[in-house]
Amino acid sequence: TGRNPLGSLVQYSDGKLYGMTSGGGANGFGTLFSITTGGTFAKILDFNGTNGKTPVGDLLIAPSGNVMYGTTYAGGVNDKGVLFKIENGAQYTKLYDYNAATGGNPVGTLTMIRKVPLMTFEPIPEKTTFSSTFTPVVQSSSSMPIFFSSSDPSVAVIENNQVKIVGTGGANITAFQLGDNGYLAQSATQLLVVKKLSQTITINAIPTKTFGDPSFTVSATSSSGLPVTFAGQQSVTIDQNIASIVGAGTGIIVATQEGNNIYDPAPNVTYEFLVNKAQQTITFDVDPTWTCC
Numbered sequence: 001t002g003r004n005p006l007g008s009l010v011q012y013s014d015g016k017l018y019g020m021t022s023g024g025g026a027n028g029f030g031t032l033f034s035i036t037t038g039g040t041f042a043k044i045l046d047f048n049g050t051n052g053k054t055p056v057g058d059l060l061i062a063p064s065g066n067v068m069y070g071t072t073y074a075g076g077v078n079d080k081g082v083l084f085k086i087e088n089g090a091q092y093t094k095l096y097d098y099n100a101a102t103g104g105n106p107v108g109t110l111t112m113i114r115k116v117p118l119m120t121f122e123p124i125p126e127k128t129t130f131s132s133t134f135t136p137v138v139q140s141s142s143s144m145p146i147f148f149s150s151s152d153p154s155v156a157v158i159e160n161n162q163v164k165i166v167g168t169g170g171a172n173i174t175a176f177q178l179g180d181n182g183y184l185a186q187s188a189t190q191l192l193v194v195k196k197l198s199q200t201i202t203i204n205a206i207p208t209k210t211f212g213d214p215s216f217t218v219s220a221t222s223s224s225g226l227p228v229t230f231a232g233q234q235s236v237t238i239d240q241n242i243a244s245i246v247g248a249g250t251g252i253i254v255a256t257q258e259g260n261n262i263y264d265p266a267p268n269v270t271y272e273f274l275v276n277k278a279q280q281t282i283t284f285d286v287d288p289t290w291t292c293c
Contacts, residue, residue, distance in 0.1 A: 029053030080104025
């Protein structure tokens with residue numbers, strides 16, 4: 001089957017891996033072979049001297065994807081090596097016999113100019129902590145798969161090649177493609193900004209009060225569902241959510257919600273209500289025993 005492979009494997013359009021050995025085979029001059037990713041081996045060609053011998057480089061896949069090119073170190077008409085092609089994974093054709101005048105015994109790998117793919121990565125709209133998992137919009141002139149990575153896994157992670165929001169802040173999302181026989185590798189980056197959600201507070205109405213009224217409960221809700229805290233000013237004081245009247249005039253309740261890792265602090269809400277003065281009465285004490293003259 002061949003021995004002493006000196007080059008690398010290449011993956012052809014049929015999904016198989018192709019390579020060469022520098023020795024062994026039927027003639028001891030090396031072989032050209034394929035092997036599936038599952039390990040099924042097939043010898044394609046025995047180098048016999050006339051068609052080349054002792055290859056030491058890699059095969060090169062043409063941009064079309066259906067032709068491979070290679071060289072051997074020796075063999076051919078002048079025993080200086082040959083240039084050959086393999087079509088459809090099996091059909092061998094010798095293209096050129098190297099010679100002393102033009103150069104012989106190639107030991108490197110053929111190279112071919114590959115295109116730089118044109119990649120367009122559209123800006124990512126601003127997200128919030130409740131935004132759904134999404135796939136960034138990327139176009140490329142290469143048909144190779146597009147993959148993504150995140151610079152900050154505390155803000156966003158990649159799951160099933162989609163971006164999943166896990167926190168707030170900023171992260172660079174990079175789209176990248178691996179190279180193939182026709183295109184070089186390429187990448188592009190866009191900034192992902194994740195902000196907290198906003199919230200509001202609604203205080204339940206408080207009726208007009210009168211100085212001397214008993215303490216009462218103040219209630220409010222936030223759109224986030226987070227608890228609201230209160231402070232009293234002027235004619236009212238508050239302990240937790242219990243308000244007490246301390247004078248006539250205007251009672252002021254200030255409601256706050258400080259937010260958390262998902263929500264921004266809510267704008268403070270100020271609620272004013274009237275506290276009337278208490279009515280008073282005057283009582284005269286009359287002495288029933290009054291003597292005149």
